[in-house]
Amino acid sequence: xxxxxxxxxxxxxxxxxxxxxxxxxxxxxxxxxxxxxxxxxxxxxxxxxxxxxxxxxxxxxxxxxxxxxxxxxxxxxxxxxxxxxxxxxxxxxxxxxxxxxxxxxxxxxxxxxxxxxxxxxxxxxxxxxxxxxxxxxxxxxxxxxxxxxxxxxxxxxxxxxxxxxxxxxxxxxxxxxxxxxxxxxxxxxxxxxxxxxxxxxxxxxxxxxxxxxxxxxxxxxxxxxxxxxxxxxxxxxxxxxxxxxxxxxxxxxxxxxxxxxxxxxxxxxxxxxxxxxxxxxxxxxxxxxxxxxxxxxxxxxxxxxxxxxxxxxxxxxxxxxxxxxxxxxxxxxxxxxxxxxxxxxxxxxxxxxxxxxxxxxxxxxxxxxxxxxxxxxxxxxxxxxxxxxxxxxxxxxxxxxxxxxxxxxxxxxxxxxxxxxxxxxxxxxxxxxxxxxxxxxxxxxxxxxxxxxxxxxxxxxxxxxxxxxxxxxxxxxxxxxxxxxxxxxxxxxxxxxxxxxxxxxxxxxxxxxxxxxxxxxxxxxxxxxxxxxxxxxxxxxxxxxxxxxxxxxxxxxxxxxxxxxxxxxxxxxxxxxxxxxxxxxxxxxxxxxxxxxxxxxxxxxxxxxxxxxx
Amino acid sequence: xxxxxxxxxxxxxxxxxxxxxxxxxxxxxxxxxxxxxxxxxxxxxxxxxxxxxxxxxxxxxxxxxxxxxxxxxxxxxxxxxxxxxxxxxxxxxxxxxxxxxxxxxxxxxxxxxxxxxxxxxxxxxxxxxxxxxxxxxxxxxxxxxxxxxxxxxxxxxxxxxxxxxxxxxxxxxxxxxxxxxxxxxxxxxxxxxxxxxxxxxxxxxxxxxxxxxxxxxxxxxxxxxxxxxxxxxxxxxxxxxxxxxxxxxxxxxxxxxxxxxxxxxxxxxxxxxxxxxxxxxxxxxxxxxxxxxxxxxxxxxxxxxxxxxxxxxxxxxxxxxxxxxxxxxxxxxxxxxxxxxx
Numbered sequence: 001x002x003x004x005x006x007x008x009x010x011x012x013x014x015x016x017x018x019x020x021x022x023x024x025x026x027x028x029x030x031x032x033x034x035x036x037x038x039x040x041x042x043x044x045x046x047x048x049x050x051x052x053x054x055x056x057x058x059x060x061x062x063x064x065x066x067x068x069x070x071x072x073x074x075x076x077x078x079x080x081x082x083x084x085x086x087x088x089x090x091x092x093x094x095x096x097x098x099x100x101x102x103x104x105x106x107x108x109x110x111x112x113x114x115x116x117x118x119x120x121x122x123x124x125x126x127x128x129x130x131x132x133x134x135x136x137x138x139x140x141x142x143x144x145x146x147x148x149x150x151x152x153x154x155x156x157x158x159x160x161x162x163x164x165x166x167x168x169x170x171x172x173x174x175x176x177x178x179x180x181x182x183x184x185x186x187x188x189x190x191x192x193x194x195x196x197x198x199x200x201x202x203x204x205x206x207x208x209x210x211x212x213x214x215x216x217x218x219x220x221x222x223x224x225x226x227x228x229x230x231x232x233x234x235x236x237x238x239x240x241x242x243x244x245x246x247x248x249x250x251x252x253x254x255x256x257x258x259x260x261x262x263x264x265x266x267x268x269x270x271x272x273x274x275x276x277x278x279x280x281x282x283x284x285x286x287x288x289x290x291x292x293x294x295x296x297x298x299x300x301x302x303x304x305x306x307x308x309x310x311x312x313x314x315x316x317x318x319x320x321x322x323x324x325x326x327x328x329x330x331x332x333x334x335x336x337x338x339x340x341x342x343x344x345x346x347x348x349x350x351x352x353x354x355x356x357x358x359x360x361x362x363x364x365x366x367x368x369x370x371x372x373x374x375x376x377x378x379x380x381x382x383x384x385x386x387x388x389x390x391x392x393x394x395x396x397x398x399x400x401x402x403x404x405x406x407x408x409x410x411x412x413x414x415x416x417x418x419x420x421x422x423x424x425x426x427x428x429x430x431x432x433x434x435x436x437x438x439x440x441x442x443x444x445x446x447x448x449x450x451x452x453x454x455x456x457x458x459x460x461x462x463x464x465x466x467x468x469x470x471x472x473x474x475x476x477x478x479x480x481x482x483x484x485x486x487x488x489x490x491x492x493x494x495x496x497x498x499x500x501x502x503x504x505x506x507x508x509x510x511x512x513x514x515x516x517x518x519x520x521x522x523x524x525x526x527x528x529x530x531x532x533x534x535x536x537x538x539x540x541x542x543x544x545x546x547x548x549x550x551x552x553x554x555x556x557x558x559x560x561x562x563x564x565x566x567x568x569x570x571x572x573x574x575x576x577x578x579x580x581x582x583x584x585x586x587x588x589x590x591x592x593x594x595x596x597x598x599x600x601x602x603x604x605x606x607x608x609x610x611x612x613x614x
Numbered sequence: 615x616x617x618x619x620x621x622x623x624x625x626x627x628x629x630x631x632x633x634x635x636x637x638x639x640x641x642x643x644x645x646x647x648x649x650x651x652x653x654x655x656x657x658x659x660x661x662x663x664x665x666x667x668x669x670x671x672x673x674x675x676x677x678x679x680x681x682x683x684x685x686x687x688x689x690x691x692x693x694x695x696x697x698x699x700x701x702x703x704x705x706x707x708x709x710x711x712x713x714x715x716x717x718x719x720x721x722x723x724x725x726x727x728x729x730x731x732x733x734x735x736x737x738x739x740x741x742x743x744x745x746x747x748x749x750x751x752x753x754x755x756x757x758x759x760x761x762x763x764x765x766x767x768x769x770x771x772x773x774x775x776x777x778x779x780x781x782x783x784x785x786x787x788x789x790x791x792x793x794x795x796x797x798x799x800x801x802x803x804x805x806x807x808x809x810x811x812x813x814x815x816x817x818x819x820x821x822x823x824x825x826x827x828x829x830x831x832x833x834x835x836x837x838x839x840x841x842x843x844x845x846x847x848x849x850x851x852x853x854x855x856x857x858x859x860x861x862x863x864x865x866x867x868x869x870x871x872x873x874x875x876x877x878x879x880x881x882x883x884x885x886x887x888x889x890x891x892x893x894x895x896x897x898x899x900x901x902x903x904x905x906x907x908x909x910x911x912x913x914x915x916x917x918x919x920x921x922x923x924x925x926x927x928x929x930x931x932x933x934x935x936x937x938x939x940x941x942x943x944x945x946x947x948x949x950x951x952x953x954x955x956x
Contacts, residue, residue, distance in 0.1 A: 024892075033862055033874070035891050051865035052760060241759055258759065312902065312919065314839035347865075352905055356863070356871030359838060364861040364873065369842040374833050376733040377802045385736055389723065392715060399711025403948045404718055406823050407741075407810065417782075418768040421814050421822055428742065428769070428782075443950045450950060451713065457810070459742055464772070466780060467742050544625040547632070588631075597617050598624070 001051075001255060002035075003058050003153075006135035007044035013064035016078035018071050020044040030070040030360050032057050045135055055259035056343040059156030061085060069328035073363055085155065085264075085343075089271035091115065093291035099164070100229065101203075104174045106294050108198045109211070111234045111263035112174065113270050115289035116164055120144065120228045120281040122221065129280070143280045144221050144228060147273060157232065157261060157269040158253035162208070164227040166219045169203025174211065176239075183207040185214040185249070197243040198235055212240040212257040213249050228283065232270045234261045262342035263296055299345065301337040304354055312355045315367060325361045326354065384471070387497060387528050388455055391473060394496050398488060400451045400475065405435035407456065414461045428459040428467065432474040433512055433519050440476060440517045450478040450517070455524065470525040478517045485511075485518050493522075497531040545592035546603050549578060553614030554585040561585075564613060569606045571598065615659060615671055622652055623678040630685045639686050646682050653679055717956050718825055718945065721931035722808055725827050728851045729806040732844070734829065737796075739789035741810045742769060745778030747788040751910035752868035760867045765814035767822075782812035786828035787868060787924050790903070793830055794911025801918050803832040808927065818941045825927035832903065832913065832920030838871070841900060841921040849877055849897075853934060858884065860894065869901020869922060877933065895933055898925030 007020050018026070024034040024046060032054065036047040048063065056062045064080055071078035099116045106112075122142050124130075129150060130140035138149050148159040164170065179195035191210065193199070198211040208219035212235040221228060234257070241258035244250055270289060277283045306319050323333045331354075332339035340348045348354065359367070392402060408417070408425035415428040429435060432454060443450055453475045459467040477485055486503050493501040501522060504511060512519045555561070558577070565575055565587075574590035589610070591603050626646050630639065646652050653675070663671060726736045740747075745756075754760050756778070764784035771780045789807035797803055807828040816822050831840065842861065849859040857877050864874040875897040879890035886893040900923035905915040928942055939945070944952055 028862060028892075029860070031863060033864075037892075051863075052763075053865040238757065311835065312837050314837035350870070350905065352870040352902070355902075359871055360863040364838065364842070364863075367842060368839050369846045370839045371732060371843040371847060372831065372833065372836060372840040374835070375802055377735055377797065377804050380735050380737065382737070384738075385726070392719060396713035396715050397710075398713060400713040401950065401953050402714060402716040402719055403953065404716050404946055405948055406946060407812075408822065416770040418770045419814065420767070421816060425822060439948045442948070446950050447954075451711075457741060461771075464774075466740060466744065467769070469740060469742065544621050545628060546624050547628040549631070590628075597620050599620060 001049070001055075001058055003048050003050055003063075004135070004137040005046045005048060005060055005063050006132065007046065009060050009132055009136070010046070010064055010067070013061060013081055013083070014067050014078060015081050016067070016071055016076055018074075018076035018078060020046070022074065022076055023067055023071065026070045026074045026076070027063070027067060029365055030073065030363055031066040032063070040135065043135060052259065053347040055256060055261065055346070056156060058256060060154045062156060062343070065330060069325075069330075070361055072328070073361060084272055085268050087268060087271075089267040091267075091271050091274055091285070092288045093267065094288050095290070095292060097286070097288055097290045099170060099286060100167075100290060101169070101171045102174070102290065102292070103172070104292050105176070106292065108176065108236050108239060109174055109233055109292075110236070110294045110296075111266045112292040113233065113266050113289055114229050114231045115270060115274060116286045117228045117230055117274070117277045117281070117283035118226070118286070120226055120277065120283035122223050122225055122281070125280060142223070144225070147276045147280060150276070151269055151273055152252065152256070155265055155269050155272070156256060157265045158212070158256055159269060159273060160209070160215050160231040160233075160253075161221050162215070162219045162229040162231060163221050163225040164229045165225075167202045167208060167229070168206070171203035172208075173201045173205075175199065175201070177207070181207060183210050184217045185210055186217050186220045187214065188217060189249075191247050191249075194246055196239065197247070198239050210243065210247070210249075211235055213243055213247065213254045214251050228277070228281075230270065230273050230277065230285075232266050232273065234263050234266060260346055262345060263293055264342040266293075267291070296342070296345070299340060301332075301334075301339045302348075302351055302354060304336040304338055304351055306336070308351060309355055309358055312352075313359055313362070313367065314370070317358070317362065321362075322358050325358050329357055329361065331357070383531070384524075384528055387531050388471075388524070390496055391455065391492055391524075392453075394492055395453045395475065395488075398491070400453045400477075400488075403436070403439055403452050403454045405432070405439060405454060405456070407459070409434050413459075415459055415467055430458050430460055432456060432458060432472050432521055436474055436476040436519055437514060437517070440478060444478075444516060450476070452476040470523055471528075472521055473524050474519055474521045476517055476519045480513075480518060482511075482518065485520055489520055489522075493527070497528075498533075498535070499527055499530045501527060541592065541594055543593060543595075543597045545573065545590045546598050547588060547590050548603075548607075549586055549588050550607065550610055552585050552587055552610065554580060554583050555614070558585075561613070565610065568609045568613075571602065571606050572610075615656070615663070615667075616674060618656065619671070619674050619678050622646070622656070623681055626682045627685055630682075643686050647679070647686075653682075712954075714954050714956050716945075716953065717931060717937075718927060720956065721927050722825065722827075724852065725848075725927065725930070726806060726808060728848055729827075729829065731851075732804075732847060734804045734806045737789065737793060737805050737807050738809055739786070739792045739807055741783055741812075742780060743783050743788045744774055745781055746774075746776070747791055748781050748783050748785070750778060751791040751907065752787055753904050753906040753910075754867045758867065767812050767814060783809070784813050785811055785924055786826040787922070789828050790830050790868070790907060790922060791911045794832070794908075794913055799912040801832040801834070801913065801920070803830055803920065805830045816943065818943070819929075821928070821943050821946050823946065824942075826924050827927055827930075828922065828924040830903070830920065830922045832908070832918050834918055836902075836919045836921060838902065838921075841873075841902070841923070844921075845875055845900065845923070852930070853877060853880070856883075859897070861900070864899060864901075866899055866901055868904050868907050869899075870904045872899065872901035874898070875900050875923070875925075880933070880936075897930060897933065898923065900924075 024037045028034050033049045034046045038045040050057045068078045068080045104112045125143045125146040151159045177193040177197040177199045181193045184190045199207045200209040202208045208216040237258045237260040244254035274285045326333050330341045409429045410424045413427040413430040420426040455473050457469045458472050493499050510521045571591045573592040576588045578588050579586040766784045767782040769780040786807045793805045811826050859877050861873040864872045866872040876894035878884035879895050884893040903920040908915040
């Protein structure tokens with residue numbers, strides 16, 4: 001959540017000599033982050049990011065309280081001059097009033113207050129109010145709307161106003177909506193409700209308010225309004241959130257109400273509102289306001305232990321220092337029994353929450369930086385990361401470029417997303433091939449030859465379980481020379497990893513051809529456990545080998561020929577292909593014996609047998 | 615001596631056939647046939663032979679010499695130590711085929727090695743996981759508004775009766791409780807989990823798929839100063855000794871206290887400029903592990919405490935000096951003209 005706080009408005013509640021820059025720094029380091037400090041002609045404005053747990057800071061008062069607590073830590077004396085939330089309201093409150101008949105579901109609305117103000121003149125607000133609102137990022141509209149916005153910004157409690165004369169029979173029924181009910185809000189949008197929204201119906205049973213989100217158009221204040229019902233409530237947050245989401249209406253009020261607001265802030269807000277109406281609209285408030293309140297649950301104080309706090313902070317603070325910080329934030333502290341003020345009831349529940357309060361005000365920047373000692377965890381024997389990096393290193397050094405393609409694809413894989421962002425990313429992939437074919441298509445013509453690889457998980461559906469994640473490698477090349485690709489695959493697996501892998505076309509295996517490229521995909525999860533880094537040394541023979549090239553007829557199956565050759569004699573130790581031309585193969589044969597030096601005669605016998613093959 | 619000669623012949627012919635070019639052939643010629651060559655040396659042993667052997671061995675000797683000479687081809691004109699031909703060394707070099715590792719791979723390698731140096735173990739946890747690990751065990755019950763911040767993808771699959779929906783992990787924090795389970799709730803834990811994450815967001819600073827690295831440390835007596843120490847170590851190692859870090863208060867459901875970690879901007883050196891927030895760049899979130907999360911991992915929060923952090927790999931890498939990628943989506947465009955720049 002973001003809020004703009006003008007410096008002059010803040011200083012109506014905060015007394016300090018600190019400069020806006022110093023306030024910015026103190027708040028950012030110890031409270032809410034002041035992301036920017038804007039300078040205007042005669043003022044400064046703090047642009048503050050408030051985290052969702054601190055809805056109490058979505059207000060001038062909240063920020064003033066925090067500033068008063070944190071500034072002294074930076075050597076700037078500061079104090080809160082006044083706090084309207086702690087003042088006793090002058091207005092009388094009663095459970096029933098004669099100008100409004102109500103029926104309220106207290107589960108939906110923990111506190112319901114309203115007061116009738118007669119004889120209101122709707123007109124532009126005075127300059128001081130318009131200027132305040134504008135600095136805070138709002139627009140001045142008329143005195144009635146501006147009072148509501150002013151109060152919400154000052155206290156963080158939304159306020160609504162009805163034209164009292166538009167409420168049929170001056171009757172309100174606050175309840176859950178039924179499916180299909182309709183309401184048009186003051187922004188002239190018409191909403192069909194799904195049921196479960198908090199709404200108010202009037203005496204004619206029509207809906208006049210979508211509570212906590214936005215008021216109804218049919219009961220809104222306009223320029224002819226004379227009698228205003230000033231309306232201050234808290235609502236059950238889950239309902240507000242659901243409605244705000246389902247109706248796509250993220251109003252400022254909804255953002256506050258859905259966090260859950262303290263009922264204690266309602267009377268002071270109503271009271272300030274009454275005074276402003278008197279001052280700015282000439283209206284005459286009724287002496288008694290209606291107030292239907294469910295008393296908040298009494299929370300037991302949180303017990304804090306000095307040692308516990310210090311163990312988490314890593315320093316030594318005294319009980320007095322801890323108490324001083326908590327008191328400055330508005331907590332009640334008695335012998336380290338800490339009671340939480342209403343506005344903090346939502347985010348401070350555990351002793352750990354209080355540790356955070358102490359630590360941040362003490363200042364994270366004042367804590368030392370220390371690397372932990374203590375015993376190391378038992379190392380996991382996981383070689384996957386090592387082998388992955390070996391494969392990546394080898395392939396990149398052999399001219400292949402690594403890609404990272406999206407794991408989501410357009411093809412139906414059986415693993416569909418419920419809420420895809422676009423149809424091209426609707427399924428989790430079960431193979432890396434489609435992603436690489438797409439990448440090749442997109443890159444064709446950009447370079448002469450494309451050589452790519454990628455290591456990524458694929459996801460296989462399983463019944464009643466998470467998809468199985470398997471790590472795959474894909475090698476892709478637009479060079480359609482299959483023996484070259486095979487050579488790369490063999491170099492990676494046979495040499496770098498010491499494993500034999502399949503290289504073939506077909507469903508089970510992994511070679512895929514398309515008109516523009518070849519791809520080879522392999523399941524690393526399956527093969528990596530067999531990878532080994534250790535090589536076995538074979539002693540270098542003292543007898544040198546005899547090497548010669550022979551020409552032999554090629555009949556279409558090299559693998560078969562190799563098997564036949566190897567059977568001929570154990571003296572044939574290496575066979576390499578030198579050339580292939582039509583049906584002629586040139587093979588380089590290495591003859592070697594570990595037992596003796598081979599003579600020409602020894603070799604001749606074997607050679608003759610080779611020649612018999614073709 | 616016969617064996618020796620036979621050996622020399624085989625060896626020489628093997629070397630010559632192995633595709634020697636002219637320079638290599640010249641070298642081999644000197645080695646075998648030169649005045650102080652292998653054959654000349656062996657000839658010195660002749661006098662010591664028995665006379666009946668001499669003729670026989672002599673014949674073999676000539677045979678070997680002839681074979682090697684033939685294999686080497688006709689004698690080239692002796693270069694006789696002439697100067698090298700003049701070469702324009704400014705001509706372009708012949709490059710080996712150059713491949714490229716993706717910047718994300720480089721970043722992950724660097725990040726994991728920095729943490730491994732201080733005793734962290736790299737692990738990998740599911741990228742498609744149960745709601746329980748991604749949210750609920752992290753102190754985010756069903757329907758909690760904090761879940762909105764993670765724009766989560768859901769898989770169209772039946773829910774698990776206890777563990778809930780199947781989600782694409784929107785962060786690597788799903789590894790926290792999984793790691794606690796792996797060590798059977800017995801710290802110490804020092805893990806770094808690096809994995810793909812997914813969120814329903816795509817713009818200049820967001821891609822639907824990205825990577826995070828998650829650190830988790832749990833032991834007796836772990837406190838905020840250790841979190842600060844670990845982050846300082848990382849920042850100095852990864853970004854360089856001149857960069858500084860700081861913690862700001864923040865809020866996450868699964869840590870208490872929670873922090874946002876900033877590092878000084880590399881463009882303005884922390885003085886403040888258009889690209890940063892008053893001299894600082896946001897690195898990511900961190901905090902002390904919330905007692906409810908320890909409880910979900912069955913770890914006794916009275917005895918143990920810990921800290922965690924989870925940051926975007928891409929974002930962190932972009933904050934290094936000098937990378938200058940203005941649109942994060944480029945990383946996953948797989949445009950060869952982009953990839954070959956790294």
